[in-house]
Amino acid sequence: MVKTAFSHVALVCPDPIAVERFYTKHFGFVRTRVYDPGPGQVVMLGKDGKYLEVFPAQEDLPTGPPTEAGPLYPCWRHISFIVDDLEAALAEIGADAPVTLGPAELSQHVEGMRVAWIADPAGKHRRTQPRLSR
Numbered sequence: 808m809v810k811t812a813f814s815h816v817a818l819v820c821p822d823p824i825a826v827e828r829f830y831t832k833h834f835g836f837v838r839t840r841v842y843d844p845g846p847g848q849v850v851m852l853g854k855d856g857k858y859l860e861v862f863p864a865q866e867d868l869p870t871g872p873p874t875e876a877g878p879l880y881p882c883w884r885h886i887s888f889i890v891d892d893l894e895a896a897l898a899e900i901g902a903d904a905p906v907t908l909g910p911a912e913l914s915q916h917v918e919g920m921r922v923a924w925i926a927d928p929a930g931k932h933r934r935t936q937p938r939l940s941r
Contacts, residue, residue: 815858817884
């Protein structure tokens, strides 16, 4: 079994500001990071080491099965898990969860960030990434 720790859940929504307000007001999350500030910004909300990554919706309705990093219509985009070694975890999971995107280097957003997206048996996307020092 792959050793994991919870990282974050990504949410694609039609009104990211309303979603941020809801989670900060009712659940105590706080804004911890913004990627690419502006109309298409992605906001990280955190609480007690758990995070929600809020993406603006780019589509109104599903256009087919999700691929790569997950769907871009309003929904939960993916669940992310921290692993000790990305390549070892992907090798151990193997064909049970095919890689849909990556491994990808995302150091332009967070130094040292490297991730891979996989699909579970139901086609739901999960992202795996090594532990980062924060």
